[in-house]
Amino acid sequence: MIERAxxxxxxxxxxxxxxxxxxxxxxxxxxFDLFIRRxxxxxxxxxxxxxxxxxxxxxxxxxxxxxxxxxxxxxxxKRVSGEFFDYLASLRFTGDVWAMPEGTAAFGMxxxxxxxxxxxxxxxxxxxxLSTINFQTMIASKxxxxxxAAQGRSVIEFGTRRAHGTEAGLFAARAAxxxxxxxxxxxxxxxxxxxxxxxxxxxxxxxxxxxxDDAFRAFIKVFxxxxxxxxxxxxxxxxxxxxxxxFRGSAIPAVRLDSGDLCELSRExxxxxxxxxxxxxxxxxxxxxxxxRIADLISRGAKIDSFGVGTELATSFDSPxxxxxxxxxxxxxxxxxxxxxxxSKDKATYPGPKQVWRLADSTGKYIRDVITLxxxxxxxxxxxxxxxxxxxxxxxxxKILDRTDASIAALNVARERALHELKCLPDDLLLLDSxxxxxxxxxxxxxxxxxxxxxxxxxx
Amino acid sequence: MIERAxxxxxxxxxxxxxxxxxxxxxxxxxxFDLFIRRxxxxxxxxxxxxxxxxxxxxxxxxxxxxxxxxxxxxxxxKRVSGEFFDYLASLRFTGDVWAMPEGTAAFGMxxxxxxxxxxxxxxxxxxxxLSTINFQTMIASKxxxxxxAAQGRSVIEFGTRRAHGTEAGLFAARAAxxxxxxxxxxxxxxxxxxxxxxxxxxxxxxxxxxxxDDAFRAFIKVFxxxxxxxxxxxxxxxxxxxxxxxFRGSAIPAVRLDSGDLCELSRExxxxxxxxxxxxxxxxxxxxxxxxRIADLISRGAKIDSFGVGTELATSFDSPxxxxxxxxxxxxxxxxxxxxxxxSKDKATYPGPKQVWRLADSTGKYIRDVITLxxxxxxxxxxxxxxxxxxxxxxxxxKILDRTDASIAALNVARERALHELKCLPDDLLLLDSxxxxxxxxxxxxxxxxxxxxxxxxxx
Numbered sequence: 078m079i080e081r082a083x084x085x086x087x088x089x090x091x092x093x094x095x096x097x098x099x100x101x102x103x104x105x106x107x108x109f110d111l112f113i114r115r116x117x118x119x120x121x122x123x124x125x126x127x128x129x130x131x132x133x134x135x136x137x138x139x140x141x142x143x144x145x146x147x148x149x150x151x152x153x154x155k156r157v158s159g160e161f162f163d164y165l166a167s168l169r170f171t172g173d174v175w176a177m178p179e180g181t182a183a184f185g186m187x188x189x190x191x192x193x194x195x196x197x198x199x200x201x202x203x204x205x206x207l208s209t210i211n212f213q214t215m216i217a218s219k220x221x222x223x224x225x226a227a228q229g230r231s232v233i234e235f236g237t238r239r240a241h242g243t244e245a246g247l248f249a250a251r252a253a254x255x256x257x258x259x260x261x262x263x264x265x266x267x268x269x270x271x272x273x274x275x276x277x278x279x280x281x282x283x284x285x286x287x288x289x290d291d292a293f294r295a296f297i298k299v300f301x302x303x304x305x306x307x308x309x310x311x312x313x314x315x316x317x318x319x320x321x322x323x324f325r326g327s328a329i330p331a332v333r334l335d336s337g338d339l340c341e342l343s344r345e346x347x348x349x350x351x352x353x354x355x356x357x358x359x360x361x362x363x364x365x366x367x368x369x370r371i372a373d374l375i376s377r378g379a380k381i382d383s384f385g386v387g388t389e390l391a392t393s394f395d396s397p398x399x400x401x402x403x404x405x406x407x408x409x410x411x412x413x414x415x416x417x418x419x420x421s422k423d424k425a426t427y428p429g430p431k432q433v434w435r436l437a438d439s440t441g442k443y444i445r446d447v448i449t450l451x452x453x454x455x456x457x458x459x460x461x462x463x464x465x466x467x468x469x470x471x472x473x474x475x476k477i478l479d480r481t482d483a484s485i486a487a488l489n490v491a492r493e494r495a496l497h498e499l500k501c502l503p504d505d506l507l508l509l510d511s512x513x514x515x516x517x518x519x520x521x522x523x524x525x526x527x528x529x530x531x532x533x534x535x536x537x
Numbered sequence: 538m539i540e541r542a543x544x545x546x547x548x549x550x551x552x553x554x555x556x557x558x559x560x561x562x563x564x565x566x567x568x569f570d571l572f573i574r575r576x577x578x579x580x581x582x583x584x585x586x587x588x589x590x591x592x593x594x595x596x597x598x599x600x601x602x603x604x605x606x607x608x609x610x611x612x613x614x615k616r617v618s619g620e621f622f623d624y625l626a627s628l629r630f631t632g633d634v635w636a637m638p639e640g641t642a643a644f645g646m647x648x649x650x651x652x653x654x655x656x657x658x659x660x661x662x663x664x665x666x667l668s669t670i671n672f673q674t675m676i677a678s679k680x681x682x683x684x685x686a687a688q689g690r691s692v693i694e695f696g697t698r699r700a701h702g703t704e705a706g707l708f709a710a711r712a713a714x715x716x717x718x719x720x721x722x723x724x725x726x727x728x729x730x731x732x733x734x735x736x737x738x739x740x741x742x743x744x745x746x747x748x749x750d751d752a753f754r755a756f757i758k759v760f761x762x763x764x765x766x767x768x769x770x771x772x773x774x775x776x777x778x779x780x781x782x783x784f785r786g787s788a789i790p791a792v793r794l795d796s797g798d799l800c801e802l803s804r805e806x807x808x809x810x811x812x813x814x815x816x817x818x819x820x821x822x823x824x825x826x827x828x829x830r831i832a833d834l835i836s837r838g839a840k841i842d843s844f845g846v847g848t849e850l851a852t853s854f855d856s857p858x859x860x861x862x863x864x865x866x867x868x869x870x871x872x873x874x875x876x877x878x879x880x881s882k883d884k885a886t887y888p889g890p891k892q893v894w895r896l897a898d899s900t901g902k903y904i905r906d907v908i909t910l911x912x913x914x915x916x917x918x919x920x921x922x923x924x925x926x927x928x929x930x931x932x933x934x935x936k937i938l939d940r941t942d943a944s945i946a947a948l949n950v951a952r953e954r955a956l957h958e959l960k961c962l963p964d965d966l967l968l969l970d971s972x973x974x975x976x977x978x979x980x981x982x983x984x985x986x987x988x989x990x991x992x993x994x995x996x997x
Binding site: 086107246309 | 553557704734736741748769859
């Protein structure tokens with residue numbers, strides 16, 4: 078059993094800053110934006126995921142007595158007053174959150190989430206929010222690429238064994254499902270999130286029998302309607318011939334190829350199965366697959382009905398980190414917002430509470446996004462075009478708004494949304510090696526606000 | 538609070554195979570090897586990690602009633618008997634495990650861990666063992682590269698926000714510590730594993746004050762002995778000058794550079810600090826660092842005392858998956874071992890219970906490894922050389938042997954071991970772009986056994 082109380086799931090500096098704010102009597106509400114500064118290599122869009130876990134965290138955040146005692150004893154905190162630790166012991170997240178719903182297409186510089194909360198609360202949640210949104214968004218985005226390459230054939234996620242630990246495997250399964258996988262091999266993801274689970278059998282099962290066909294019989298006896306028979310333990314073609322000798326004409330659901338030249342083998346195996354009257358038996362392929370290898374297999378005429386993708390999907394292997402950041406954009410004082418920016422080289426930020434507007438043409442195809450201040454009106458549209466805003470309030474005073482209790486339903490809505498988003502994005506953006514950059518701009522007012530503050534900082 | 542019961546932390550096929558074994562009356566003890574087939578790109582050795590979590594899992598594995606009910610209701614299991622689910626409800630891991638201790642240098646094809654247990658128990662633990670050992674070993678190995686590049690300067694892990702979720706961040710911190718980091722920013726890792734924690738402050742803290750020097754004062758007041766002051770929120774050199782104006786001659790522990798040309802800036806900042814009599818103030822640097830950038834900074838004469846490494850370390854960014862596998866090597870029947878191998882193209886395996894011998898020269902430098910059957914004698918040594926075997930029994934009948942209750946002490950032993958291993962490895966192997974391959978061979982007896990079984994399979 079893994080039990081982890083959320084309080085210390087954070088970086089030490091969140092807590093030293095919290096102590097410094099507390100000891101200096103600073104408690105005002107602060108605004109933070111969570112955004113990806115620029116899309117990573119090989120990505121032309123992102124699909125958001127992880128919001129449900131982020132909100133769960135915010136609503137359940139607390140420090141246990143044991144955790145407080147640990148902190149108290151750290152030499153770092155030796156000059157910090159007992160009042161601070163009493164404050165931590167009773168701390169709950171009481172802020173407001175706006176976010177893009179899961180499954181939304183997103184781009185660089187766009188806030189995926191913004192927080193308004195008393196500054197200590199808003200600050201200490203940074204690490205968890207980033208870790209969760211960065212990871213699931215990265216995986217959902219990767220999944221859409223793999224699924225796009227499969228051109229309508231099914232893709233199943235099965236990378237837990239290569240994921241960055243078992244929790245990463247669990248949430249990779251969730252995010253990959255949002256991105257369009259039909260399911261996962263991860264049973265915990267099936268149980269906790271209602272995601273369809275799929276499984277075949279391992280080489281070890283075949284090897285545990287003296288003869289390969291004995292293994293096939295033993296497995297098919299128990300799973301006649303769902304068995305996907307692994308045929309490559311010794312020699313793929315010989316394995317398929319043994320299967321056919323034992324089950325000619327019967328309705329074996331599927332065979333699995335896991336090594337060798339999958340294109341060549343799939344064609345041979347399809348022919349053998351068809352010749353034996355087993356035209357209903359599907360071919361499932363796996364083995365170090367990714368979007369490029371799947372596209373190549375299909376273009377070469379592979380006879381594969383569905384793909385299992387593990388390592389590449391569960392780690393986003395070609396681009397294994399999303400560098401989301403969480404930046405202060407303002408402070409509230411007497412109901413007024415004092416705008417804030419950072420001017421570090423290459424790491425500059427924009428001030429104030431923001432909204433992201435997505436502009437579409439009359440057919441619904443997305444044209445460009447505009448990042449505005451939250452109180453700005455809808456940007457001017459293209460002729461006959463539409464627009465919609467992406468950031469909705471999802472938490473108020475620490476309470477989740479409109480929470481669908483059935484997270485299975487919510488997850489399927491996110492999955493449908495992602496599918497719809499991909500249809501609305503410019504077609505060229507979906508190419509695996511797209512060099513197109515989707516246009517994202519800041520509103521004139523936001524740019525003016527930024528310039529004004531930059532000038533103030535320079536004058537200090 | 539995150540609560541996860543271990544039973545379903547597995548792939549569906551582990552459970553379908555379990556059901557097929559059960560329904561076919563197969564319960565004999567089986568032997569499995571966990572190994573990395575070949576080292577990934579850019580790695581010439583591995584440092585093992587994750588065994589503690591693997592053993593915790595094995596000793597705590599069980600299925601809750603809720604989990605059993607979920608499985609029972611899956612259409613996949615509709616032909617599986619109620620007895621199987623009763624069996625699962627009472628299942629405990631009762632097997633034996635041999636493993637390389639954490640912090641051991643390891644190479645391709647070498648079992649890092651081997652399991653002997655009733656076949657269902659041995660099979661269903663595959664996913665968790667792989668996910669855990671693959672991930673922590675990958676991170677510990679990456680950490681040794683980063684630390685090697687730092688040439689004695691301290692390296693602190695702070696990648697949780699970019700890790701693959703918060704559990705990945707937690708265990709990345711643990712593995713990076715084994716690999717030689719002096720600590721982590723992850724507070725949970727500090728609390729659970731006793732790892733030293735480090736923190737600075739974020740740009741948001743500086744930005745929350747009207748003036749940068751007010752922020753410095755507010756923070757240093759609370760953390761006079763430990764503050765690492767972030768100076769690049771607006772302009773690094775201007776920031777340092779403000780710090781000096783406010784604190785000239787005093788013992789500010791450190792400043793942190795997080796953007797711009799770290800080499801150039803570190804030299805300027807060092808000069809400014811020294812001129813102000815602040816020679817004791819250290820310079821800490823961060824910002825998309827990895828082993829190559831650190832080596833470059835040092836070779837160019839950067840005046841940096843310690844490094845914070847996040848994304849690259851917590852994701853093993855340049856090589857983000859370790860493709861460990863878990864393969865059946867034999868079955869026990871009437872006390873005899875029936876050897877097993879797989880002959881799939883490029884994925885062949887070796888049979889039987891194994892030992893790994895490490896041969897060193899008279900100075901203790903490692904020369905080569907030999908993988909043997911477990912009951913073979915020590916291989917023939919080089920003149921005046923040594924050898925030692927790497928796989929020790931760590932679990933017997935499901936009970937952890939010689940468990941150090943203080944996991945902090947065990948972790949420090951693993952960290953010391955890793956340090957020692959790096960000293961014993963051939964020097965050329967430690968180059969960041971080493972093309973040397975450390976020699977690993979199989980014993981003649983193991984090769985003969987393999988050939989014999991291959992022939993038997995071909996004759997079937």
